[in-house]
Amino acid sequence: MRCEDLVSIIIDYLEDSMDPAFKEEFERHMGDCSSCLAFFETYKKTRDLTKEIKCDDIPPDVQDRVRAFLKKKISQA
């Protein structure tokens, strides 16, 4: 699994609508990749936060920000 793959399926993981085999790969990648782990934590936190203020979805600008953060992390690695 590549970092881009993880980012694109992160919603499925959080919604628990992911194939169990895929889920295992997802978790394995996060165990090996601190960038993705950081991204996941940020994403989850943001999601929980937006849930609290009763937003249905993460605002696009926040999504862009976390994506930009991850891209920067990857390019630094």
Ligand SMILES: [Zn+2]
């Ligand atoms: Zn990664």
